[in-house]
Amino acid sequence: MEGKTGMTIGDNMREIQSCIAAAEARAGRTPGTVTLICVTKTRTVTEMSEAVRSGAFDLGENRVQEMMEKYGAMQDVAGTGEKKYNIKWHLIGQLQRNKVKYIIGKTSLIHSVDSFRLAEEIERCAKEAKVNVGVLIQVNPAGEMQKAGVSLPEAELLTREIDGGLTRVRVQGLMSVVPIAEDPEEVRGYFREVKQTFDKMAAAYPAFRHLSMGMTHDYEVAIEEGATMVRVGAGIFGPRAQRE
Numbered sequence: 367m368e369g370k371t372g373m374t375i376g377d378n379m380r381e382i383q384s385c386i387a388a389a390e391a392r393a394g395r396t397p398g399t400v401t402l403i404c405v406t407k408t409r410t411v412t413e414m415s416e417a418v419r420s421g422a423f424d425l426g427e428n429r430v431q432e433m434m435e436k437y438g439a440m441q442d443v444a445g446t447g448e449k450k451y452n453i454k455w456h457l458i459g460q461l462q463r464n465k466v467k468y469i470i471g472k473t474s475l476i477h478s479v480d481s482f483r484l485a486e487e488i489e490r491c492a493k494e495a496k497v498n499v500g501v502l503i504q505v506n507p508a509g510e511m512q513k514a515g516v517s518l519p520e521a522e523l524l525t526r527e528i529d530g531g532l533t534r535v536r537v538q539g540l541m542s543v544v545p546i547a548e549d550p551e552e553v554r555g556y557f558r559e560v561k562q563t564f565d566k567m568a569a570a571y572p573a574f575r576h577l578s579m580g581m582t583h584d585y586e587v588a589i590e591e592g593a594t595m596v597r598v599g600a601g602i603f604g605p606r607a608q609r610e
């Protein structure tokens with residue numbers, strides 16, 4: 367479902383919320399336990415505000431500069447009117463080390479940690495700001511060359527290294543990107559593999575609680591396979607102009 371014509375952002379939000387609830391039910395999951403992250407890259411503050419008013423309180427951006435530009439404006443939206451919204455920001459795109467300093471204290475979760483050097487820079491900035499930072503390890507279970515992320519065995523090693531060596535970076539789970547498939551059934555196996563590793567790691571790391579997987583075309587399958595967070599953009603706002 368790609369933001370059908372004639373549907374408002376609010377309509378799309380409601381439809382996706384009900385599809386999430388149905389997928390939770392099919393999978394025997396507790397209702398309301400999957401977090402919808404509304405992916406707002408390329409969208410305007412006006413569009414984002416409409417989504418927030420329809421219940422999108424977790425926003426995902428993939429570029430630091432774009433996130434920072436919108437952050438201030440959205441804090442205003444969140445704090446005005448009769449209702450106050452508690453907006454949480456998720457950084458879901460590749461993070462360069464020289465940009466980490468801008469987002470510490472502003473993001474509730476960084477989904478895209480894939481190296482110890484990046485984690486070390488997050489640690490350095492977190493110490494300076496006297497905060498702890500929740501992160502996910504980004505995995506690329508299909509080993510696609512053009513995509514960021516580590517293999518599942520590498521995710522286990524990296525988590526061990528961060529857990530043992532750093533104090534303010536808290537690994538709270540895994541984030542996965544899988545191939546774009548015509549039929550989401552084709553990627554079910556990847557979601558299942560990621561979930562198996564997640565469960566194994568959750569048994570060893572009590573802080574493990576988030577499994578971020580699934581986008582517009584495959585989030586229902588991802589929920590059936592154990593996602594606790596889904597990242598949906600086009601399904602809420604309609605198709606995007608091509609850009610990574």
Ligand SMILES: *Cc1c(COP(=O)(O)O)cnc(C)c1O
Pocket residue numbers: 405407428458459543581582583597598599600601610
């Ligand atoms: C853009 C993006 C999404 C959302 O993709 P849609 O197809 O618009 O739902 C999810 N995750 C990441 C990492 C993204 O960059």
